[in-house]
Amino acid sequence: MWVDLIVTVIKVLVVSTVLLTGVPIMVWVERRGSAMIQDRLGPNRVGPMGLLQPVVDAVKLMTKEDLTPEGVTGTNRFLYLLAPAIALVVAVSTFIVVPFGYDPGLELFGHAIGGFVVAPDLDLGILYLFAVGSLGVYALVLAGWGSNNKYSLLGGIRASAQMISYELAMVISVVGVLMVTGSFSLDDVVLHQAGTWFGFIPKWNVIPQLIGAITFMVAVFAETNRLPFDMVEAEAELVVGYHTEYSSMRFASFFMAEYINMITASSLIVVLFFGGWTLPGIATPGGWLGALATIGIFAAKVAFFLWFFVWVRWTLPRFRFDQLMALGWKWMIPLAVLNFLWVGVAMALGYL
């Protein structure tokens, strides 16, 4: 009983620490990466290669004055203060169902650790992730409403329209993966992708379901409000949209939530379509060393997709809002449906 509790607490501490320290590292990668892509130097004064720049940024954000805009009182002030908290809570709590390594029945203090995932017994798996993740839009909407500012409100309205539209495409493009796996548990999704076809092609879902993988990745970009889909905070039109009025740590909460969402999104892309912790030849190794190897493989894959997020942001221009909506409803959803129809036909014919 108590040992189980301690194991869970250790998992929660490790995962949240990794997530929260991932944020400053990603900020550094983003700034240096953007500089590299734009042929600049980027931050290079604080620490070696500017590595301590995020620390300085954090100190600056924490010591800034926390402002509330004029006219935001009563219940509206409550909503204004609630919004950044929702953003951060949703961002951190979605990660608990993501499996980040293979557990060959390892034990800690003579007790099974129950898999490298914070909540192993949650048989809802990805459904929980989508349900909690769908609440993240309230952070943007309430921030936009509570700020008493027309730019913020426009950002909030855009956020609600955009996130609903792309959530449909995101969920539908995952249906194919769930059909093939026959389970909501992300652990099962990864185990199903272990092994190879013809001895060298990895059995990753991305190969038979390329359309689903592409629609999922595009939808995830829209859900995390990253360029080319950052209509919510389009700085040329809306100042910075929903978080215009926020300062100090409340602004930082939105900022951290965005980067944590990126980490979760990359993990999801890896788990659903790129085989999770498996590599051809390495699927279910035994012992602590093998488990650490699977965690390393998973981290490397996630790191690649995090870089991909940065890469896309500094390469593509922003969509216009009507283009964004047309893409979401007229292309993404039909393509996602096409993907799961194909999976259904292939399963019925016995190919998958």
Place this chain on the structure above:
Amino acid sequence: MEFLTAHFVEIMFYTLAALTVASAVGVVAFRNPVHSAISLLASFLFVAALFVMRHAEFLAAVQVLVYAGGIMVLFLFVIMLVNVKRLDPEQVFLSGKAPAAVAAGVLLGALIAFGYLAGSLGPVGPGPEALRMVDGAVAGNTEAVGWLLYRQYLVPFEVVSVVLLVAMIGAIIFGRRDAGLEEGGGRMEQ
């Protein structure tokens, strides 16, 4: 402490039920429509928590995903777009609709009485295993719901989905600007 551990389920149930009802009252009590919508959202989330307490995890997830994450966002979107004004304190909201309100109240009372008489009021009911039985074996809650929907209740399920489709097409037709038909049956525009 002993009382707490012994009656944990009951305490949680009545706390959540009270919060659900309180936030539902807030929906009609708030004078700002955005605050009402947030109150309704809170009510949905507490209902989802009640589903989790009854071990109906799938229903809880769908409740959050569909109602809290989808429908309420649309509500808020529309409220923010049309910029509704605050109600005047002296405005009588239900004028002329009082008989309907009384009828709805009587129906609700009858429902509560029926529930009480049937003995299903409160946190007593089938155990958690009943909600995860698939073909006589214990599986997940999601599988159990799917098994029931697509086997035992397949026809009602399909009928409901057709009804929903009809409602959706009807809403689209009503919402189209150029679809207003004149008396002669011709289109007003185009």
